[in-house]
Amino acid sequence: MLLHRRIYQFFIIYCLAVACLFLIKFGLNLSDYVIPGPMDVWHTGIREFTRYFSDVMDTLMVAVIGQVISIFMALLVGITGRRATWFGSFIKVAAYNVQAYPIVAIAPIIFILLGDGIVTRLIIAAMICYFPVLLSVLGIMSEPVNDIEHFYRATGRMRWQLEVKIRAFENLNKLTTVIAGSATLAVAGTIVAEFIAANAGIGYSIRIALYQSDLAKILTALFLIGITLSLYQGVLELTGYLIKKGWATRV
Amino acid sequence: MKPHKKTTISQKMLFFISLAAIIAISGISDTATAAEKVNYRLKWLFNTSVVGDLYADVHQFFAKQDLKVAVKEGGPERDAIRELEMGRAQFGVASADQVIRALSKGAQVVVIAQLFQINPLQWMYRTDKMTINSLADLKGQTLGVTFGGNDEAILRTLLAKASLTEKDVDLFSVRYDYTPFLQKKVNFWPVYRNSQAVFLGAKLRQAGESFDFFIPGDYGVRFVANSVVTSKKMLDTKPETVRKFTVALLQGWQASMNVANNDTAIKTLQKYDKDSTVETLQEQLDITRGLIHPDPNVPIGMIDMAAWKQTEQIMLTQKLIPAPVSVEKVLRPIPKY
Incomplete structure (x- = not known):
């Protein structure tokens, strides 16, 4: 149901955007060089589909791994820094500051140090989606659920694992939304990395298409990125829903 | 009171006349210099x-x-x-x-x-690592190229002229940073002769390295x-x-x-x-x-x-x-x- 909704919503947005472009094209009588015609986009889509689909899968694979790493890191740091201690405050300050640096300025340094292989793409993807996830985790984990936690504290049965579980369960919707949202950031991060310096992925193909001033190829790439991302986010939301259902049954 | 009122009226008139004159003059000068x-x-x-x-x-x-x-x-x-x-x-x-x-x-x-x-787009290469007297000398070399860029079209034309295929050379994807060239991972690098080549040339000279330029026009390719x-x-x-x-x-x-x-x-x-x-x-x-x-x-x-x-x-x-x-x-x- 979630997947289905995600896909048709994406189709509506994509079609509206492309229709707007065509309206501008025909309204201002622009050539296919500025905005490609519908048939040009269609033929390019058919011609490039297989190659671009494979590129998108390559990008998605890196983005998923990068996202998993960043979620794991964010949970680890978020849980450690959830208390109002000096370390907790230090983590928050670091997170806010590092997030302020534009990745396009940092990415070339990473590429110079680590080359243009998969590791660099992974690091950049993880870097882009790590901090927003961390901030959300910190927010969720540092907010007590007094109604429930009070009982365990009063009876002396509260342990840190239980505290984390309570807070995670009570905020599972928020966490799911943040994780699904961070998928967008992970994909965007990977594409930025590929655009700047990698040798593979859809970001690399978009860069070549831009060199060739081929907007039809870019529209094809955007369609495939959008549909794949919608599917992935749908899967994440579904997973979150199933986890919550499973936990609720166990409780 | 009366003389004061007269002064005020004449001041107002003077102000409006001056304003009209300024507008007229600026209009004339605007027309005269309208570029x-x-x-x-x-x-x-x-x-x-x-x-x-x-x-x-x-x-x-x-x-x-x-x-x-x-x-x-x-x-x-x-x-x-x-x-x-x-x-x-x-x-x-x-x-x-x-x-x-x-x-x-x-x-x-x-x-x-x-x-x-x-065309300022040329290739810089280390003369101690490769000698280029003819296009055939490109065979077996690692050649820097920006995929999708002008240099790709030029290089592929040059290779075709020398009857070389992609299998005969190793094409290296070039990016914004020159690290692979500076680290000698690639010794044949596309540059804009009058901009990037000046910076890179200075670095190579500092390091005591010798270099030359591969100019496509010398081999009949005038892109x-x-x-x-x-x-x-x-x-x-x-x-x-x-x-x-x-x-x-x-x-x-x-x-x-x-x-x-x-x-x-x-x-x-x-x-x-x-x-x-x-x-x-x-x-x-x-x-x-x-x-x-x-x-x-x-x-x-x-x-x-x-x-x-x-x-x-x-x-x-x-x-x-x-x-x-x-x-x-x-x-x-x-x-x-």
């Missing part, structure tokens, strides 16, 4: 490659032709031909492949001057670089503006390339390129002269018809365009300046 405003979008950032464009602007060559030109910086995300069509610019600089691609997609664009007579373009509509409706712009621009280029104006050209560049040292700018300017005006008998801006046709043929052969575009039909002769 036509046009936008000129460059291909790249302000650097030595656009010295003539800046010179024409700063030293009033446009103003002398009654034009008020806004010279706008280019960049990787800018496309002058698109801006011509959208009406945001009236003139622009585009590479030949951009022009040919645009024509292939139905854009109505015309070329009014060719700035570079020799045209930057040219000045306008829309067909502009040329049809305002031919006099196009003529005046071209004359002013080429006069600016001619003056900037004149050795007698060397110091003025450097000072002009310094206003825009604050990061480069005078020595760097001087070296870049010296090299630029050789690319813009290599033959004293050929005027600056002359359109090399044969080179344009060859560029179209290269793009056709490499399937970068689906069908011929007859590029010669949009090349306009330069006016006398």
Whole structure:
């Protein structure tokens, strides 16, 4: 149901955007060089589909791994820094500051140090989606659920694992939304990395298409990125829903 | 009270008369000096490659032709031909492949001057690592190339000329940073001769390394670089503006390339390129002269018809365009300046 909704919503947005472009094209009588015609986009889509689909899968694979790493890191740091201690405050300050640096300025340094292989793409993807996830985790984990936690504290049965579980369960919707949202950031991060310096992925193909001033190829790439991302986010939301259902049954 | 009131009325009258006079005078002077405003979008950032464009602007060559030109910086995300069509610019600089691609997609664009007579896109290579006396010497080498860029089209043409296939060489994907070249991972690297090559050359000289340049033109490949373009509509409706712009621009280029104006050209560049040292700018300017005006008998801006046709043929052969575009039909002769 979630997947289905995600896909048709994406189709509506994509079609509206492309229709707007065509309206501008025909309204201002622009050539296919500025905005490609519908048939040009269609033929390019058919011609490039297989190659671009494979590129998108390559990008998605890196983005998923990068996202998993960043979620794991964010949970680890978020849980450690959830208390109002000096370390907790230090983590928050670091997170806010590092997030302020534009990745396009940092990415070339990473590429110079680590080359243009998969590791660099992974690091950049993880870097882009790590901090927003961390901030959300910190927010969720540092907010007590007094109604429930009070009982365990009063009876002396509260342990840190239980505290984390309570807070995670009570905020599972928020966490799911943040994780699904961070998928967008992970994909965007990977594409930025590929655009700047990698040798593979859809970001690399978009860069070549831009060199060739081929907007039809870019529209094809955007369609495939959008549909794949919608599917992935749908899967994440579904997973979150199933986890919550499973936990609720166990409780 | 009465005299005071009189004074106030006469003061008011004086104020309105003065105001009317100011408006009238400003209107007259505005009409007298009304210069036509046009936008000129460059291909790249302000650097030595656009010295003539800046010179024409700063030293009033446009103003002398009654034009008020806004010279706008280019960049990787800018496309002058698109801006011509959208009406945001009236003139622009585009590479030949951009022009040919645009024509292939139905854009109505015309070329009014060719700035570079020799393409600044060349390859720098370490002479202690490779010797290039003929195209066949490229066999077995790792060659830097920007996939999707002009250099890919040029390199593939050169390889085809030498009957070499992609299997005979190792093509290395080039990016913004020069680390693979500096680390000697690749010893054959595409550069813009009058900009990047100056910085890289300095680094190599510092490290005591010897290098040379591989010039595609030496092997018969003359892929045209930057040219000045306008829309067909502009040329049809305002031919006099196009003529005046071209004359002013080429006069600016001619003056900037004149050795007698060397110091003025450097000072002009310094206003825009604050990061480069005078020595760097001087070296870049010296090299630029050789690319813009290599033959004293050929005027600056002359359109090399044969080179344009060859560029179209290269793009056709490499399937970068689906069908011929007859590029010669949009090349306009330069006016006398």
